[in-house]
Amino acid sequence: MSGYPAFVKKEFIENIKNHRFLIMFAVFLVFGMMSAFLAKFTPEILSALAADMEMNSEPVALDAWKQFYKNISGVGFSAFIILYGSCLSGEYSKGTLVLMVTKGLSRKAIILAKYTVAAVLMTISYWVSYAFTYGYTGVLWVDTKLPNAALAALALWVVGFMYLSILMIGCVLFRQTFTSILFTGGIAAVISLLGIIEPFAKFSPFNLTTQNIDLISGIAAPSDFILPTLISVIISIMGLLIAIKLFNTKEL
Amino acid sequence: MNVLTIQNLSKSFGKQKIIDNLNMSVPEGSIFGFIGQNGAGKTTTMKMVLGLLQPDSGEIHVCNETVCFGQTKTNQFIGYLPDVPEFYNYMTPPQYLRLCGAVIGIPKSKIEQRGQELLSLVGLSGATKQIGGFSRGMKQRLGIAQALLTSPKLLICDEPTSALDPVGRREILDILRRISDTTTVLFSTHILSDVERICDRAAFLNEGKIAVCGTLAEIKALHGHDSLLVEFSADDELLMFKQQQAIKPLIASSEENNREIILHSCNMKKVQQSLFNVFSETGLCPVKMEIMEPSLESLFLEVIK
Numbered sequence: 001m002s003g004y005p006a007f008v009k010k011e012f013i014e015n016i017k018n019h020r021f022l023i024m025f026a027v028f029l030v031f032g033m034m035s036a037f038l039a040k041f042t043p044e045i046l047s048a049l050a051a052d053m054e055m056n057s058e059p060v061a062l063d064a065w066k067q068f069y070k071n072i073s074g075v076g077f078s079a080f081i082i083l084y085g086s087c088l089s090g091e092y093s094k095g096t097l098v099l100m101v102t103k104g105l106s107r108k109a110i111i112l113a114k115y116t117v118a119a120v121l122m123t124i125s126y127w128v129s130y131a132f133t134y135g136y137t138g139v140l141w142v143d144t145k146l147p148n149a150a151l152a153a154l155a156l157w158v159v160g161f162m163y164l165s166i167l168m169i170g171c172v173l174f175r176q177t178f179t180s181i182l183f184t185g186g187i188a189a190v191i192s193l194l195g196i197i198e199p200f201a202k203f204s205p206f207n208l209t210t211q212n213i214d215l216i217s218g219i220a221a222p223s224d225f226i227l228p229t230l231i232s233v234i235i236s237i238m239g240l241l242i243a244i245k246l247f248n249t250k251e252l
Numbered sequence: 253m254n255v256l257t258i259q260n261l262s263k264s265f266g267k268q269k270i271i272d273n274l275n276m277s278v279p280e281g282s283i284f285g286f287i288g289q290n291g292a293g294k295t296t297t298m299k300m301v302l303g304l305l306q307p308d309s310g311e312i313h314v315c316n317e318t319v320c321f322g323q324t325k326t327n328q329f330i331g332y333l334p335d336v337p338e339f340y341n342y343m344t345p346p347q348y349l350r351l352c353g354a355v356i357g358i359p360k361s362k363i364e365q366r367g368q369e370l371l372s373l374v375g376l377s378g379a380t381k382q383i384g385g386f387s388r389g390m391k392q393r394l395g396i397a398q399a400l401l402t403s404p405k406l407l408i409c410d411e412p413t414s415a416l417d418p419v420g421r422r423e424i425l426d427i428l429r430r431i432s433d434t435t436t437v438l439f440s441t442h443i444l445s446d447v448e449r450i451c452d453r454a455a456f457l458n459e460g461k462i463a464v465c466g467t468l469a470e471i472k473a474l475h476g477h478d479s480l481l482v483e484f485s486a487d488d489e490l491l492m493f494k495q496q497q498a499i500k501p502l503i504a505s506s507e508e509n510n511r512e513i514i515l516h517s518c519n520m521k522k523v524q525q526s527l528f529n530v531f532s533e534t535g536l537c538p539v540k541m542e543i544m545e546p547s548l549e550s551l552f553l554e555v556i557k
Contacts, residue, residue, distance in 0.1 A: 104402075
């Protein structure tokens with residue numbers, strides 16, 4: 001695995017220079033900062049805009065987390081996939097990888113370095129976003145205690161790795177960014193559809209993106225998340241291994 | 253000893269057979285010209301040598317080790333310069349060489365020293381701007397520097413001069429000649445003057461096979477016939493020349509251009525004798541008479557016919 005640390009360093013620099021990290025961080029940060037405020041003030045904004053509209057219920061801390069999970073699992077991860085959809089296609093089309101591979105850089109090191117850096121930058125963006133939501137929710141709803149907030153966030157974070165593994169397969173298989181993204185979307189859709197079918201419903205990885213609020217509010221128990229998390233981790237590892245295997249047979 | 257040996261190599265893309273049972277070897281210490289038309293399969297062959305493309309059949313050995321597709325073990329002996337080398341545009345040449353050095357596993361202190369040596373060899377020691385702003389010639393030179401970083405036994409250059417202006421071309425050829433003392437160079441091209449300028453051996457690739465291979469002298473000796481150019485000052489003189497009984501048998505394989513005629517024959521001495529007889533009998537006086545040296549170009553055109 002010679003060259004892995006050097007390529008990881010190159011990937012970090014590249015992600016900063018091409019603003020990929022900045023954009024992803026900004027998207028996650030905005031959602032992290034907005035979730036609590038939107039939950040708190042949406043009723044007031046709506047009443048101000050439409051005077052005759054009456055709000056029946058007071059917003060609660062759970063509404064802030066609802067906003068967070070809705071935004072991050074939807075727009076946040078979509079932005080992540082779109083931004084990293086070009087992580088290999090750009091190098092294919094320019095031919096920059098050819099020089100690295102002919103230098104003796106192993107193909108496994110390339111995939112692992114790209115995965116590592118994308119995962120680390122997603123992790124930073126994700127948990128900063130979580131920290132902001134957590135902080136603002138604590139400030140705006142002082143007395144509310146939501147014990148499973150971190151556990152719910154952990155579950156969604158695992159899904160991020162799964163998306164990234166699927167995306168890596170797409171990036172290795174297809175030379176166009178758009179096709180890689182479409183592939184990831186397609187596989188994600190298949191997994192989510194499988195989750196509807198009864199025998200799979202209990203351990204579908206998509207429970208990790210849809211039942212976070214249930215976990216925080218106490219409707220779902222942490223034990224309900226064990227199987228889906230395990231399956232997500234297995235899919236992530238398998239996906240990464242498949243991506244490496246396919247990349248070894250890819251003609252550059 | 254051969255640095256590179258290719259045996260019975262074949263490769264198709266779809267139904268199109270690009271390389272068809274190709275055999276070739278590159279001896280150590282040579283500057284080897286790999287000649288072929290555009291689309292003849294030069295790049296495909298080189299990419300298979302580098303393990304970037306999977307051959308349909310055949311074997312490739314680099315420094316007596318077998319090349320395996322997708323693996324990079326044999327690449328430790330090879331430096332590669334693609335036809336259009338592309339780098340990470342946000343890096344400067346020293347930064348790029350540092351990345352290459354780290355990927356190869358050269359110690360940090362040595363990378364700096366070797367990087368500086370190579371950059372000054374290719375004339376880029378003063379270039380501190382980002383590679384994104386480089387001209388094609390500068391990228392080509394940096395390409396050579398990165399290819400030589402490992403002090404490879406074999407340097408493979410894919411049409412290194414094709415897209416360059418005459419000055420850039422000469423510079424690249426000079427660099428290749430300079431390094432040939434320590435490194436075997438295999439370079440593909442369709443510019444035959446480049447081959448004549450620096451190569452000592454060459455191979456012609458045609459229809460997926462090696463049509464001709466050997467030292468330049470051997471290749472030129474393969475030329476089946478010699479040519480003689482005769483030029484007259486007026487059209488009627490040429491006409492009269494062609495009507496002579498002794499000349500008529502030679503006309504069938506001749507080429508004509510304005511008042512020039514090029515005669516081909518395997519026995520040039522005999523042709524010259526009959527020509528001089530004709531001139532003395534008819535009083536015809538050519539303005540120019542020249543035996544044409546066989547060139548790689550004429551041989552190349554003959555091969556691809």
